[in-house]
Amino acid sequence: MFTTARRRCLQTASSCASSSLPSPVIRPSRIAFDTAAARAFSTSTPCRSKIGRQPLFLPPEVQFEITQPPKSKKVKISVRDEAGVTVTVKGPLGELSYTVPSFVRITRETPTSPPSVSVLDANERCQREMWGTVRSYLHNMVLGVSEGHTAILRLVGVGYRASIEDSATTVQTEYPGQKFVNLKVNYSHPVEVGVPLGVKASTPQPTRILLEGPDKEAVMSCAAEIRSWREPEPYKGKGIFVNDETIKLKSKKIK
Structure with a gap:
């Protein structure tokens, strides 16, 4: 700890040094950029769903069928109201079906390749949340009809x-x-x-x-x-x- 006299001298010297230096020019855009960078939790790219990106591995005795929804002539209100594809999984222990949301896409490169799950816009929170959820549902269905x-x-x-x-x-x-x-x-x-x-x-x-x-x-x-x-x-x-x-x-x- 400094004494009172020494602390007063240090404060006077620092004020004189700061007054002798030219004041820097701060641009408003630079202030906004620094504020945004300080508020951001991380500067790296956001990590997408780790569960949703994993492909579905099908045992040889399991059949995986995708049925497209019937086309309706009604006026489309929003993507949420549209009907998604229906997935039917058949195995030795039974048959299960599940209708995925309309913004979820299930694709297969070849008829024998494992299906993969994706969404239309991964930046939307609701679609990003359902990405891994749909993949978990389908994985439980495949596991249920094969092993139970x-x-x-x-x-x-x-x-x-x-x-x-x-x-x-x-x-x-x-x-x-x-x-x-x-x-x-x-x-x-x-x-x-x-x-x-x-x-x-x-x-x-x-x-x-x-x-x-x-x-x-x-x-x-x-x-x-x-x-x-x-x-x-x-x-x-x-x-x-x-x-x-x-x-x-x-x-x-x-x-």
């Missing part, structure tokens, strides 16, 4: 049990041959959950529920519905856990 998706539910708690029944008393049947998951999770009334179409449910153990199906969305939706009856609680660690789900235990509240 699974979800394992673990029932943790005293007396928690599950079984698969052919009929239910509290839930109506949605389609012929529907199965129902009967849960015993300390409720005074029976808890029955209908298995959606295309999903197979089994209980390898009384405290385990195995859900299988080609559609990942249907499998995980059914798992979420079953989990909602007993969500894991943080004090005793009891509840219904999906796959590798864990929970951090808390200490008891002592008043």
Whole structure:
């Protein structure tokens, strides 16, 4: 630290030196450029979707078909209202279809080459967000019809049990041959959950529920519905856990 007298001398010398130098001419355009460069987070080019740029690799037993939408004579309002192409994926475990947004393009260089996903304008945020999302949907479809998706539910708690029944008393049947998951999770009334179409449910153990199906969305939706009856609680660690789900235990509240 400088003393008061030395600090005063340094301030006087610096003010005299600055007054003797000619003042630089600052142009408004230069100020605007420096301000914009300072505000920018990075000067490099923005990175496009890493997931969307990856091609879709198809197993030899999977068929990938692209159907163009029917042409309508109505006046086009916007790109969002237009119908996109419909992708149909067929495999040994089933058949799935998905209609992509109109601004998404799916191309194949040759009939045997892997399809690639692109968008019309990658600078728009909505198109950039859907770029990787559509590619993930298609990848899950290819994986579902070839290998299938699974979800394992673990029932943790005293007396928690599950079984698969052919009929239910509290839930109506949605389609012929529907199965129902009967849960015993300390409720005074029976808890029955209908298995959606295309999903197979089994209980390898009384405290385990195995859900299988080609559609990942249907499998995980059914798992979420079953989990909602007993969500894991943080004090005793009891509840219904999906796959590798864990929970951090808390200490008891002592008043």
